[in-house]
Amino acid sequence: ARQMAAVLLRRLLSSAFEEVYPALSPDDQTSIKSGLLLIIQLETQSSMRKKICDIVAELARNLIDEDGNNQWPEVLKFLFDSVSSQNVGLREAALHIFWNFPGVFGNQQQHYLEVIKRMLVQCMQDQEHPSIKTLSARAAAAFVLANEHNLPLLKHFADLLPGILQAVNDSCYQNDDSVLKSLVEIADSVPKYLRPQLEPTLQLSLKLCADASLSNMQRQLALEVIVTLSETAAAMLRRHTNIVAQAIPQMLAMMVDLEEDEDWANADELEDDDFDSNAVAGESALDRMACGLGGKLVLPMIKEHIMQMLQNPDWKYRHAGLMALSAIGEGCHQQMEGILNEIVNFVLLFLQDPHPRVRYAACNAIGQMATDFAPGFQKKFHEKASTALLQTMEDQGNQRVQAHAAAALINFTEDCPKSLLIPYLDNLVKHLHSTMVIKLQELIQKGTKLVLEQVVTSIASVADTAEEKFVPYYDLFMPSLKHIVENAVQKELRLLRGKTIECISLIGLAVGKEKFMQDASDVMQLLLKTQTDFSDLEDDDPQISYMISAWARMCKILGKEFQQYLPVVMGPLMKTASIKPEVALLDTQDMENMSDDDGWEFVNLGDQQSFGIKTAGLEEKATACQMLVCYAKELKEGFVEYTEQVVKLMVPLLKFYFHDDILLTNSPSMPLLLECARVRGPEYLTQMWHFMCDALIKAIGTEPDSDVLSEIMHSFAKCIDVMGDGCLNNEHFEELGGILKGKLEEHFKNQELRQVKRQDEDYDEQVEESLQDE
Numbered sequence: 001a002r003q004m005a006a007v008l009l010r011r012l013l014s015s016a017f018e019e020v021y022p023a024l025s026p027d028d029q030t031s032i033k034s035g036l037l038l039i040i041q042l043e044t045q046s047s048m049r050k051k052i053c054d055i056v057a058e059l060a061r062n063l064i065d066e067d068g069n070n071q072w073p074e075v076l077k078f079l080f081d082s083v084s085s086q087n088v089g090l091r092e093a094a095l096h097i098f099w100n101f102p103g104v105f106g107n108q109q110q111h112y113l114e115v116i117k118r119m120l121v122q123c124m125q126d127q128e129h130p131s132i133k134t135l136s137a138r139a140a141a142a143f144v145l146a147n148e149h150n151l152p153l154l155k156h157f158a159d160l161l162p163g164i165l166q167a168v169n170d171s172c173y174q175n176d177d178s179v180l181k182s183l184v185e186i187a188d189s190v191p192k193y194l195r196p197q198l199e200p201t202l203q204l205s206l207k208l209c210a211d212a213s214l215s216n217m218q219r220q221l222a223l224e225v226i227v228t229l230s231e232t233a234a235a236m237l238r239r240h241t242n243i244v245a246q247a248i249p250q251m252l253a254m255m256v257d258l259e260e261d262e263d264w265a266n267a268d269e270l271e272d273d274d275f276d277s278n279a280v281a282g283e284s285a286l287d288r289m290a291c292g293l294g295g296k297l298v299l300p301m302i303k304e305h306i307m308q309m310l311q312n313p314d315w316k317y318r319h320a321g322l323m324a325l326s327a328i329g330e331g332c333h334q335q336m337e338g339i340l341n342e343i344v345n346f347v348l349l350f351l352q353d354p355h356p357r358v359r360y361a362a363c364n365a366i367g368q369m370a371t372d373f374a375p376g377f378q379k380k381f382h383e384k385a386s387t388a389l390l391q392t393m394e395d396q397g398n399q400r401v402q403a404h405a406a407a408a409l410i411n412f413t414e415d416c417p418k419s420l421l422i423p424y425l426d427n428l429v430k431h432l433h434s435t436m437v438i439k440l441q442e443l444i445q446k447g448t449k450l451v452l453e454q455v456v457t458s459i460a461s462v463a464d465t466a467e468e469k470f471v472p473y474y475d476l477f478m479p480s481l482k483h484i485v486e487n488a489v490q491k492e493l494r495l496l497r498g499k500t501i502e503c504i505s506l507i508g509l510a511v512g513k514e515k516f517m518q519d520a521s522d523v524m525q526l527l528l529k530t531q532t533d534f535s536d537l538e539d540d541d542p543q544i545s546y547m548i549s550a551w552a553r554m555c556k557i558l559g560k561e562f563q564q565y566l567p568v569v570m571g572p573l574m575k576t577a578s579i580k581p582e583v584a585l586l587d588t589q590d591m592e593n594m595s596d597d598d599g600w601e602f603v604n605l606g607d608q609q610s611f612g613i614k615t616a617g618l619e620e621k622a623t624a625c626q627m628l629v630c631y632a633k634e635l636k637e638g639f640v641e642y643t644e645q646v647v648k649l650m651v652p653l654l655k656f657y658f659h660d661d662i663l664l665t666n667s668p669s670m671p672l673l674l675e676c677a678r679v680r681g682p683e684y685l686t687q688m689w690h691f692m693c694d695a696l697i698k699a700i701g702t703e704p705d706s707d708v709l710s711e712i713m714h715s716f717a718k719c720i721d722v723m724g725d726g727c728l729n730n731e732h733f734e735e736l737g738g739i740l741k742g743k744l745e746e747h748f749k750n751q752e753l754r755q756v757k758r759q760d761e762d763y764d765e766q767v768e769e770s771l772q773d774e
Helices: 002-020 026-042 046-062 073-083 088-100 113-124 130-145 151-156 159-172 178-189 189-209 216-232 232-240 240-253 278-293 296-309 315-328 335-336 340-352 355-373 376-390 399-414 420-444 450-487 491-511 513-534 541-578 588-594 618-655 660-666 668-680 682-702 708-721 730-758 765-773
Strands: 583-587 601-608 609-614
Touching: 002 340, 002 541, 026 088, 026 340, 046 088, 073 088, 073 189, 073 491, 088 130, 088 340, 113 130, 130 159, 130 178, 151 159, 159 178, 159 189, 159 708, 178 189, 178 216, 189 240, 216 232, 216 240, 216 278, 216 618, 232 240, 232 278, 232 601, 240 278, 240 296, 240 315, 240 399, 240 601, 278 296, 278 315, 278 335, 296 315, 296 335, 315 450, 335 340, 335 399, 340 355, 340 376, 340 660, 355 376, 355 513, 376 420, 376 541, 420 450, 420 609, 450 491, 491 513, 491 541, 513 541, 583 682, 618 660, 618 668, 618 682, 668 682, 682 708, 682 730, 730 765
Parallel strands: none
Antiparallel strands: 583 609, 601 609
């Protein structure tokens, strides 16, 4: 009960301080402050003392006024007295409060800087009490992070870094990775702080990463320090090529850490990647490091290792070598392009490997390269790649390999120029059709569906690229596809049904209205039946997003004839487009309970606080918004009945910063909706424009992402084209003028910053490349 009371009080101060605390009498406020400090001194139980310290830190955070005055001077006296106390519990308490709120000194910080430094150094040298050493290192790291823009302070505190590194090492071997996590945060936010001790930092990270006696999580965190630096301080890290050369084999060794699984080859459900596994962590690290440091450095270092792995008799090494090739394609793009011929010919051999998981990895590498090097890959290797993948799809005894070959074929055809695909169309269609027939039989007899799901998407992808050239094959596929949609109604077949709906609509779009009309009525009835059951579908039903996209394709095919279906379609579409994501502002204590919670993503806001958003439903929301834009574009005045409710939904989404796709979709809808509304007359149109105009101007002023910003500006200009002369008043011009002036000033300021970066001691040609990209 005491612990729960402490948690609730901290949360109350965190979320409702302004409503609760000022309403108390001065006497009550004083007794709360003195009472909390007294409880810390009397408390014997360590976990309870920590919770009281969290309350004190939260209260202190709220008692720093706008000018930085600390309105609770007694807490500073308590910190100074406690940190030099003989009582270890009190020393821990002082460090815990300072770690939780490193800004506790407010505007007195500069005055107390030497005292703070002396306090931290002294505690980090405490050989008798490991907990003091660990806590002081975490407090020092928190203080550095809280002052990340104060360069003189960072320089002054540089000599604390060896103590932090020692504490990282010691705490890891006491099964505590909290200081290591702090080091990752420093690498992410204040990498320059590490420069004086960069070599020891990197050597320590390498040592911990290589130590198999530590837990997987600790080893991955140690690797994360190096990988994060490759992203945040690439030029600095490129000067330590010896470390990079040692880190790469560590990542590859992690990728070999795979388990034998007898059921793998014919598993019918694809499990999500185990992101805690060494293999996934190693692959992700390699991908990020290649992108961060560039292929010029990474490819020569990794090439020999991969070649050796591919010749290893143990399947795990061959698998890891192929997955490594997939991972570095993006980062080493320029360098791999020159030797792509040799790489592809070599990888294709592994589609014949005796081990199914190696064949799977070869499919993965081909699929990834087809995406990373498109369309050049397709132009050079269309015959070899398509033939080899189709042969691999015949691997009847290994479902997972078949499905992945089909997935690689999707990657290949998506970016394949139509003219290159046509000569192989007959052969492609023949293979896809025979595989589909076999897998339909297996679905009926055994209930297996994994390969069928991928084959249906492969057919859709081929049709999408072939367009009208797919007409001769239409009748070969459509009856079977309609059969699947009619009969695959069980819960476990939802994904198959959704993908088949997508396939039918893509084929319809490819072959055109004339050919598709023979089935259009049946297909519409099937979609309508699913739509009427829409209210019964669970929120996470994969059919929802496929359905929404299919309706929009049907709209493109049928044109104005689609208008009659809008009353059925719009309800569920608006419901999905209106999804409100769950968000939460959490402090460090809450985060510890939340980090494993499914579907949440977190952004660190500093000051021990994080912003969390539950991402479930955001993709569907983005798709639904895209479809609304599609209807407005295709149906024009036929969409007028819905313009008002769509505008009321879309305009507030100009401030929806949680998902770029929603913002990118949203702004182009504005001029389209005005076009739809034009039929209602000038008064209605002007009202709608007034509702949009201020929001668009504000969005131009506040949007941080340059891609989204240019889309909003483009949309605003199109709206003005639609509305014509006189649609902006003087206030609009003044506000817009101020915003655009600010944007231009920002542009010139960024030019100056780029010049400053060119003077940096770590400046090299790769830095120049990234500055040019900016």
